[in-house]
Amino acid sequence: MELYSLSIEEALTAIDKGEISPVELTEAIFKRIEAVEDKIHSFVTLDKENSLIQARRTEDNIRRNIKQPFAGLPVAIKDNICTEGVRTTCSSKMLENFIPPYDSTVVKKLKEQGCILIGKTNLDEFAMGSSTENSSFGATRNPWDVARVPGGSSGGSAAAVAADMCIAALGSDTGGSIRQPAAFCGVVGLKPTYGRVSRYGLVAFASSLDQIGPITKNVKDSAILLNIISGYDLCDSTSADLAVPDFTSALGQDIKGMKLGVPKEYFIEGIDKEVAKSVNAAINKLESLGAIPVEISLPHTGYAVATYYILATSEASSNLARYDGVKYGLRVEGGDLIDMYMKTREAGFGAEVKRRIILGTYTLSSGYYDAYYKKAQQVRTLVKQDFEKAFEKVDVIVTPTTPSPAFKAGEKTDDPLQMYLADIFTISVNLAGVPGISVPCGFTLQNLPVGLQIIGKYFDEETLLKTAYAYEQATDWRKRKPKL
Amino acid sequence: MQYEAVIGLEIHAQLLTESKMFCGCSTKFGSEPNTQTCPVCIGMPGVLPVANKKAIECVIKTGLAVNCKIAPFSRFARKNYFYPDLPKGYQISQYEFPICEQGLVEIIINGSTKKIGLTRIHLEEDAGKNIHEGAGNYSFVDLNRAGTPLMEIVSEPDIRSPQEAAEFVKKLRAIVRYIGVCDGNMEQGSLRCDANVSVRPAGRKEFGTKTEIKNMNSFKYVEKALDHEIKRQIKILNEGGRIIQETRLWDSNRGITESMRSKEEAHDYRYFPDPDLVPVEVGGSWIDELKKQIVELPDSRRQRFVSQYGLPEYDADLLTSERATAEWFEQAVKLGGDPKSVSNWMMGELMRFLNEENKLIEECALKPEHLVGLVTLIDKGVISGKIAKTVFEEMYKTGEDAGRIVKEKGLVQVSDESEIEKVLDEILLKNPKEVERCKAGEEKLLGFFAGQVMKATKGKANPKIVNELLKKKLSGIS
Numbered sequence: 001m002e003l004y005s006l007s008i009e010e011a012l013t014a015i016d017k018g019e020i021s022p023v024e025l026t027e028a029i030f031k032r033i034e035a036v037e038d039k040i041h042s043f044v045t046l047d048k049e050n051s052l053i054q055a056r057r058t059e060d061n062i063r064r065n066i067k068q069p070f071a072g073l074p075v076a077i078k079d080n081i082c083t084e085g086v087r088t089t090c091s092s093k094m095l096e097n098f099i100p101p102y103d104s105t106v107v108k109k110l111k112e113q114g115c116i117l118i119g120k121t122n123l124d125e126f127a128m129g130s131s132t133e134n135s136s137f138g139a140t141r142n143p144w145d146v147a148r149v150p151g152g153s154s155g156g157s158a159a160a161v162a163a164d165m166c167i168a169a170l171g172s173d174t175g176g177s178i179r180q181p182a183a184f185c186g187v188v189g190l191k192p193t194y195g196r197v198s199r200y201g202l203v204a205f206a207s208s209l210d211q212i213g214p215i216t217k218n219v220k221d222s223a224i225l226l227n228i229i230s231g232y233d234l235c236d237s238t239s240a241d242l243a244v245p246d247f248t249s250a251l252g253q254d255i256k257g258m259k260l261g262v263p264k265e266y267f268i269e270g271i272d273k274e275v276a277k278s279v280n281a282a283i284n285k286l287e288s289l290g291a292i293p294v295e296i297s298l299p300h301t302g303y304a305v306a307t308y309y310i311l312a313t314s315e316a317s318s319n320l321a322r323y324d325g326v327k328y329g330l331r332v333e334g335g336d337l338i339d340m341y342m343k344t345r346e347a348g349f350g351a352e353v354k355r356r357i358i359l360g361t362y363t364l365s366s367g368y369y370d371a372y373y374k375k376a377q378q379v380r381t382l383v384k385q386d387f388e389k390a391f392e393k394v395d396v397i398v399t400p401t402t403p404s405p406a407f408k409a410g411e412k413t414d415d416p417l418q419m420y421l422a423d424i425f426t427i428s429v430n431l432a433g434v435p436g437i438s439v440p441c442g443f444t445l446q447n448l449p450v451g452l453q454i455i456g457k458y459f460d461e462e463t464l465l466k467t468a469y470a471y472e473q474a475t476d477w478r479k480r481k482p483k484l
Numbered sequence: 485m486q487y488e489a490v491i492g493l494e495i496h497a498q499l500l501t502e503s504k505m506f507c508g509c510s511t512k513f514g515s516e517p518n519t520q521t522c523p524v525c526i527g528m529p530g531v532l533p534v535a536n537k538k539a540i541e542c543v544i545k546t547g548l549a550v551n552c553k554i555a556p557f558s559r560f561a562r563k564n565y566f567y568p569d570l571p572k573g574y575q576i577s578q579y580e581f582p583i584c585e586q587g588l589v590e591i592i593i594n595g596s597t598k599k600i601g602l603t604r605i606h607l608e609e610d611a612g613k614n615i616h617e618g619a620g621n622y623s624f625v626d627l628n629r630a631g632t633p634l635m636e637i638v639s640e641p642d643i644r645s646p647q648e649a650a651e652f653v654k655k656l657r658a659i660v661r662y663i664g665v666c667d668g669n670m671e672q673g674s675l676r677c678d679a680n681v682s683v684r685p686a687g688r689k690e691f692g693t694k695t696e697i698k699n700m701n702s703f704k705y706v707e708k709a710l711d712h713e714i715k716r717q718i719k720i721l722n723e724g725g726r727i728i729q730e731t732r733l734w735d736s737n738r739g740i741t742e743s744m745r746s747k748e749e750a751h752d753y754r755y756f757p758d759p760d761l762v763p764v765e766v767g768g769s770w771i772d773e774l775k776k777q778i779v780e781l782p783d784s785r786r787q788r789f790v791s792q793y794g795l796p797e798y799d800a801d802l803l804t805s806e807r808a809t810a811e812w813f814e815q816a817v818k819l820g821g822d823p824k825s826v827s828n829w830m831m832g833e834l835m836r837f838l839n840e841e842n843k844l845i846e847e848c849a850l851k852p853e854h855l856v857g858l859v860t861l862i863d864k865g866v867i868s869g870k871i872a873k874t875v876f877e878e879m880y881k882t883g884e885d886a887g888r889i890v891k892e893k894g895l896v897q898v899s900d901e902s903e904i905e906k907v908l909d910e911i912l913l914k915n916p917k918e919v920e921r922c923k924a925g926e927e928k929l930l931g932f933f934a935g936q937v938m939k940a941t942k943g944k945a946n947p948k949i950v951n952e953l954l955k956k957k958l959s960g961i962s
Contacts, residue, residue: 081530098529101523102523204760208759237760315759321564322573324566327526364755369754
């Protein structure tokens with residue numbers, strides 16, 4: 001087995017036993033990147049030099065018996081998560097040369113644990129998109145079929161994990177941006193409960209929806225990485241002041257008698273037949289493991305996409321106001337202040353970002369606020385209540401992660417509404433704030449991965465992971481690798 | 485036509501917290517540009533605000549001091565607009581749910597009390613400062629002030645004259661200084677005041693079109709600017725014109741208000757709740773805790789000074805306008821000073837010296853015990869009232885004890901009758917003509933002789949004894 005294809009668990013065990021060294025592992029990863037990155041384009045920035053320095057330092061630490069639980073683990077970071085001294089672009093021209101003077105909280109935690117941050121992964125500009133085609137630095141491709149998109153916006157991270165260009169990665173999920181690309185790329189993507197992971201240092205798209213989470217090769221790795229990044233942070237008032245359990249401890253417990261909610265609104269016409277087949281088969285598999293499927297209703301599902309595109313764009317219009325050419329980032333000189341603002345933002349933002357800023361500015365405008373923003377907030381409450389009611393009856397909810405497998409590059413770029421619908425099954429989870437995971441649950445005839453989404457109660461990632469793990473261990477989808 | 489002015493005030497008070505509203509940077513005034521900044525107050529990508537609990541407490545305390553309802557639930561909102569001194573492209577403020585609502589402040593106008601309602605008090609962050617000098621075609625931005633906590637106090641349109649407006653600002657300033665939430669410095673801008681002004685024919689209910697007046701950075705200017713603006717509006721109406729709703733800037737040099745660049749074309753700030761901050765929930769126990777921290781406020785202290793110390797209203801009002809002054813007074817009384825004497829000295833000499841030097845009472849070398857020492861020396865007849873003024877000045881300058889100054893400078897009053905008599909006899913001998921006239925009944929010359937004695941003794945002669953001797957000697961002669 002190649003070193004680069006190791007899971008977190010395998011890599012750490014091998015390092016711990018002295019079978020491999022952090023430098024060897026890091027070198028293997030960079031060799032792999034050199035071999036396949038041209039086809040995939042997962043990374044905006046690679047940091048080989050520092051990674052190797054870090055790997056050597058880790059080796060020294062091991063030799064001197066300084067214990068770091070995750071010493072030498074090569075991890076990729078989505079490029080909207082700030083890294084001190086390493087540029088953080090959000091795949092936008094606006095921040096092409098922006099080097100943060102601080103680490104995000106999650107990055108700080110990874111570093112403290114001894115992880116090696118190998119580079120920054122591509123995304124749809126400012127995390128706005130579902131295909132990683134809206135990047136100012138080129139699109140990322142799907143390792144299973146390079147003519148197809150990897151999903152988005154964490155497409156760079158998902159593709160990097162799928163193509164073994166890192167052991168694990170961090171993504172961010174505002175409306176499905178971890179789960180949808182994980183499903184498209186055949187890997188595991190977890191969006192934790194809103195507030196479980198600090199957002200400090202995550203460049204905001206929609207603050208009330210954004211959440212950082214792990215993208216990994218298997219469920220156990222997801223639990224391990226979640227262990228590292230979770231927890232209350234004084235720098236993020238919206239992070240939850242709750243104890244963090246060991247998420248790996250629930251793995252392997254049986255799921256007999258567990259109630260699986262199957263929302264009828266998610267198995268609708270228009271869903272790809274092969275996706276529906278795989279997901280239904282997965283539900284049967286879970287049933288054979290002792291879980292009890294229960295049909296439920298999440299009646300406001302149909303309003304989720306519209307609600308999301310009002311709230312997310314409203315927040316975005318304000319969050320992106322700071323990119324004005326005054327303090328950092330791109331500046332295009334103009335005749336006067338207003339001219340400078342306009343030229344800078346004209347040149348710095350791509351079309352999708354502009355579209356969303358305009359939408360959000362409109363929905364917050366006086367005279368429209370009540371009809372759009374306020375109404376959307378009310379619907380958001382209804383969506384939340386849908387989940388709360390459902391969770392009175394069931395332990396987890398299972399749905400397809402996406403209505404279709406990975407689509408062709410360029411297929412939806414001219415049709416934003418079609419693109420928005422790619423997140424139809426993942427958006428409600430962000431609106432409600434509950435956790436959701438996507439695990440591979442099969443392949444289409446064209447050998448494209450299909451994802452099963454499991455949704456849990458607030459701050460009950462344990463049950464979520466337990467269910468996902470039980471399913472994963474009962475199948476061997478994770479063993480398939482894309483041919484590159 | 486008789487017109488009536490309708491005025492509402494908005495007061496911005498910079499809160500006396502060590503650190504900024506949403507980050508740990510210092511709020512110190514006057515440092516090198518951009519030295520008190522961090523990623524949060526510069527508005528870097530990815531950073532998040534964390535609300536300063538002290539600042540929230542300052543607002544709650546103010547609310548309690550001005551009889552507001554403290555909202556059990558309040559929320560921060562974003563006010564969106566572009567300006568270089570606003571690093572995030574929005575200001576974190578409050579909109580729908582301020583921390584305090586429905587307050588009340590009492591002012592005294594021509595001897596009677598008037599109640600001014602408060603609409604709300606909310607918390608927000610200050611912006612930075614644009615600097616246009618010395619950079620050619622460019623401007624500089626200093627973000628030291630960006631993120632400093634500001635409290636905005638909004639009054640109801642209950643104010644009817646510039647004088648009332650000034651009294652209202654004075655009262656609020658006294659209150660925020662009393663409870664220690666703001667230093668109230670209007671020149672430095674830690675207390676800023678904007679006014680909404682309109683006029684209407686006396687007796688009419690509907691408001692006229694209002695203008696907003698900014699840049700009134702002293703009590704005097706509040707009064708002058710509003711006076712000017714009211715006259716301006718009345719003149720326009722009398723000439724058949726219409727008032728334009730606009731923001732006007734007070735120009736203190738020229739004594740007029742002027743229309744600001746019409747950038748005010750109905751700004752749409754697109755307020756919405758800030759998703760980065762959780763709602764502020766204020767429970768009863770927190771309020772109780774803060775209530776305990778609130779000291780006696782100017783109004784009740786003034787009333788107590790009248791009843792407890794028997795001071796006239798006027799004295800009590802002046803002595804309680806500043807907490808430090810009131811405390812200085814009470815300390816002196818506690819040390820045994822007679823309230824009225826202490827009050828007289830404070831309102832006379834002390835205030836005069838402080839005003840001359842533009843100094844605060846707490847910066848003064850003269851302490852309450854010094855004044856009490858002086859008053860005691862007068863009461864005991866050790867020094868005369870006239871000498872006391874000299875001693876006071878010396879104490880004020882040096883912070884020395886009155887007794888020591890009197891001793892060192894030999895200022896002890898001469899009460900020895902024979903000693904004074906010797907001096908007097910000499911003077912009488914030297915002025916035979918005046919003695920004659922005095923004997924002839926010109927009694928005002930007694931004053932002349934008394935003056936001569938004082939002059940000869942450098943003011944140290946006990947005036948009572950001098951007078952007695954004079955009467956004895958001159959009536960004896962006649």
